[in-house]
Amino acid sequence: MPSGYADLLGQTAVMERLVDAASRDELHHCYLFEGPPQVGKHTAALRLAMAAACTGSGVRPCGRCKMCNQFHKRTHPDLIEIVPDPSRKSGTIGVGQVRELIRQVRLRPYAARRRTVIIDPVDMLVPQAANALLKTLEEPPPGTGFILVTSRVSSLLPTVLSRSQRVRFRAVPEDVLVPWLVERKVEHPERCARLAMGCPGAALELGKGGLEKLDAVRDHVVELVEGGTRFRLAELEKVGKRKDPKKEALARIAALETLLRDVVAFSCAAGDRLLNADRPDVVARWAVRLWPRGIERLQEQIDLSRQRMEVNVNPRLMMEALFAHVDRELAE
Numbered sequence: 437m438p439s440g441y442a443d444l445l446g447q448t449a450v451m452e453r454l455v456d457a458a459s460r461d462e463l464h465h466c467y468l469f470e471g472p473p474q475v476g477k478h479t480a481a482l483r484l485a486m487a488a489a490c491t492g493s494g495v496r497p498c499g500r501c502k503m504c505n506q507f508h509k510r511t512h513p514d515l516i517e518i519v520p521d522p523s524r525k526s527g528t529i530g531v532g533q534v535r536e537l538i539r540q541v542r543l544r545p546y547a548a549r550r551r552t553v554i555i556d557p558v559d560m561l562v563p564q565a566a567n568a569l570l571k572t573l574e575e576p577p578p579g580t581g582f583i584l585v586t587s588r589v590s591s592l593l594p595t596v597l598s599r600s601q602r603v604r605f606r607a608v609p610e611d612v613l614v615p616w617l618v619e620r621k622v623e624h625p626e627r628c629a630r631l632a633m634g635c636p637g638a639a640l641e642l643g644k645g646g647l648e649k650l651d652a653v654r655d656h657v658v659e660l661v662e663g664g665t666r667f668r669l670a671e672l673e674k675v676g677k678r679k680d681p682k683k684e685a686l687a688r689i690a691a692l693e694t695l696l697r698d699v700v701a702f703s704c705a706a707g708d709r710l711l712n713a714d715r716p717d718v719v720a721r722w723a724v725r726l727w728p729r730g731i732e733r734l735q736e737q738i739d740l741s742r743q744r745m746e747v748n749v750n751p752r753l754m755m756e757a758l759f760a761h762v763d764r765e766l767a768e
């Protein structure tokens with residue numbers, strides 16, 4: 437079982453401040469942990485909850501006492517984690533979940549010095565649920581603290597923001613993340629770190645087979661662009677019939693974006709730091725055609741495609757239009 441927080445990669449300064457406050461019983465009643473996805477916010481929230489409940493002496497969490505043990509196993513009733521209800525297709529947190537939570541926190545904590553409620557991601561609360569929670573966030577029952585977690589702070593209600601103390605989690609620098617991945621025997625640690633944009637959780641997932649999947653999508657994008665119109669239309673028809681065409685389309689947009697970023701890096705003499713370091717041939721070929729004006733135009737097209745996806749344009753039609761654009765830019 438871990439003690440302290442030194443193993444939380446790259447977030448030491450933030451955690452030092454919080455755990456210090458926990459040790460003095462001076463935690464704020466509602467924190468908002470914000471930062472990119474999979475940077476370690478939820479792990480940090482769990483560790484802070486553990487520190488706030490820990491009954492050991494010295495460094496908190498001590499990693500030895502009964503509280504630490506049960507919080508670590510996430511089985512203690514004074515640790516409440518609210519996540520999207522898996523039965524809701526929308527991935528949201530519903531008003532029923534919040535009402536149940538409010539009922540629960542009105543009761544006294546069972547045994548911990550401090551009960552912690554973690555809501556992750558808080559931006560997935562439906563508006564009615566967020567409104568139902570406001571009063572409790574403002575004045576939580578004694579002995580109860582909230583940690584709200586989000587990677588999309590701009591989509592939060594101002595009323596939620598104003599009740600929270602904001603804590604920012606930043607991406608972990610590559611020179612810290614790479615050795616950490618090497619320790620965990622992740623293959624291609626540099627590429628995983630770069631593609632994960634400094635988020636340890638995402639980098640680990642890439643290391644556990646995610647990279648192969650990502651590369652397969654990227655290779656498909658290259659084929660879609662370079663394979664000619666007939667091939668492209670036939671392929672996109674197949675993709676359009678898969679289980680979640682929107683997800684497939686967004687994955688392809690993301691892959692295209694990594695290639696365009698690499699064209700920029702390559703053209704600015706940073707070719708040793710490519711996201712697609714395994715395909716320097718494609719990057720070099722595209723750079724000749726696209727740098728610099730084509731990149732600008734394609735980035736606009738990508739932004740436009742994402743906006744269209746938000747308003748539910750057919751993913752197959754969107755991809756047809758986007759990849760035809762790339763094809764044309766490369767042909768010029």
Ligand SMILES: [Zn+2]
Pocket residue numbers: 489490491492497498499500501502503504505
């Ligand atoms: Zn402890």
